[in-house]
Amino acid sequence: MDYQESGNSMNFVFLLALGIVFLVLAAQFESYIHPMVIMLTVPLATLGALIGLWLTGQSINIYSQIGIIMLVGLAAKNGILIVEFSNQLRDRGVEFQQAILQASSQRLRPILMTGITTAAGAIPLVIASGAGAETRFVIGVVVLSGILLATFFTLIVIPVAYSLFARNSSSPEAVAKRLEIELAED
Numbered sequence: 001m002d003y004q005e006s007g008n009s010m011n012f013v014f015l016l017a018l019g020i021v022f023l024v025l026a027a028q029f030e031s032y033i034h035p036m037v038i039m040l041t042v043p044l045a046t047l048g049a050l051i052g053l054w055l056t057g058q059s060i061n062i063y064s065q066i067g068i069i070m071l072v073g074l075a076a077k078n079g080i081l082i083v084e085f086s087n088q089l090r091d092r093g094v095e096f097q098q099a100i101l102q103a104s105s106q107r108l109r110p111i112l113m114t115g116i117t118t119a120a121g122a123i124p125l126v127i128a129s130g131a132g133a134e135t136r137f138v139i140g141v142v143v144l145s146g147i148l149l150a151t152f153f154t155l156i157v158i159p160v161a162y163s164l165f166a167r168n169s170s171s172p173e174a175v176a177k178r179l180e181i182e183l184a185e186d
Helices: 002-029 033-039 041-056 062-091 096-106 108-127 133-165 172-185
Strands: none
Touching: 002 033, 002 062, 033 041, 033 062, 033 133, 041 062, 041 133, 062 096, 062 108, 062 133, 062 172, 096 108, 096 133, 108 133
């Protein structure tokens, strides 16, 4: 019974984490489309975590769920890099499709560097031995497999999703400029 209640509370915490990240991103981008594009990486990171658990024969437990919640922020960060830079380029007058291509190519190295360093930081958890190693192993597997898959798919999914969904949207800077013009007219 206690296990069932803790599982249900973790589901609530996971959904709460997703909601908070989405709302913070919506406030930052002043849009619901851009955060939706960014949040597409979260299911991919979760899929990577589940594949890692399956390959190592581990189960979903409190430690793997904590690792998956960590992945929400880690996976969203890479999407933010591409979307934010695309918006900045669009503010500078770069054509929509060119902004996506340029943002993806210029943010490739930072995304790969953060993905590799995060994965490298999880390796000691995976190879640890001694007291408590089994709990660290689960978190390490979740973070390692989740971030590797999320990083790979971020480089593909985010530019495609941005191209499909954000074509008719504007960036936060464009909204601010439009408000300034309207206030100046009054």
